[in-house]
Amino acid sequence: MPSTIVTLKVNGRxxxxxxxxxxxxxxxxxxxxxxxxxxxxxxxxxxGTCTVLLDGKPVFACLVPVETVAGRSIETLEGLAAGDVLHPLQESFIALFATQCGFCSSGMIMAAKGLLDRNPDPSRADVVRAISGNVCRCTGYEAIIDAVLDAAAKMKKAAPSRRKAAE
Structure with missing residues (x-):
């Protein structure tokens, strides 16, 4: 079969x-x-190391034929930071030492972002479920779960100021 041109919206572009x-x-x-x-x-x-958001939902990018998602929206870790300002998930992963070798971090963060986009106030069990498809061989998961919950709290605290700024 011949090659085809595929258009995606990746990180907003x-x-x-x-x-x-x-x-x-x-x-x-x-x-x-x-x-x-x-x-x-x-x-x-x-x-789960390949987890990205497809139309806002976490997917394993290694299983998705790209031609089947033409025209859809993809979000990757590269799209989270706003210039030099890290996303709260990235900040929390760093601050709480939720990454060691870093190989799983991108997938973990994107799975967590999918959760926080749907549920801004998750329980510990919600976080465990959200990252259950992602394997970490280094940290033992506790620091990762704590980082996701910390980011959720930061985002929740910042939400009222964002609303006021928009008004």
């Missing part, structure tokens, strides 16, 4: 690239768009 049939979303992000935060771990959907 339209991106167009040529891809071969069967190319995964992960490979397209890394190879065609040079967005390398999402990692290729297992390439079977069992480790």
């Amino acid at each position: 339209a991106q167009e690239f040529l891809t071969r049939p069967g190319t995964t979303l992960l490979d397209a992000l890394r190879d065609s768009l040079s967005l390398t935060a999402s990692k290729k771990g297992c390439a079977q959907g069992t480790c």
Whole structure:
């Protein structure tokens, strides 16, 4: 089959690239768009290192044929920071030492972002469920769970000031 042009909205910007049939979303992000935060771990959907948000929902990018998501919205870790200002999840992961080798961090943060976008006040059990598809071989998960809950609290505290600024 011939290569095709695929257009995606990635981190808020339209991106167009040529891809071969069967190319995964992960490979397209890394190879065609040079967005390398999402990692290729297992390439079977069992480790979560490739987690990105597809139309706001966490997906394993290694399992998604890119041509099946043409025209849709993708968010990667590269899209979280606003210039030099880190997203609260990124800040909390750093502050609470929720990353060691860093290989799983992108997927963990994106799974957590999907949760916080749907549920800004999650319970510990909600966080555990949200990251349950993501494997970390270093931290033992407690620091990760604490970081997600810390970010949720920061975001909740900042929300009233954001509303006032918008008014």
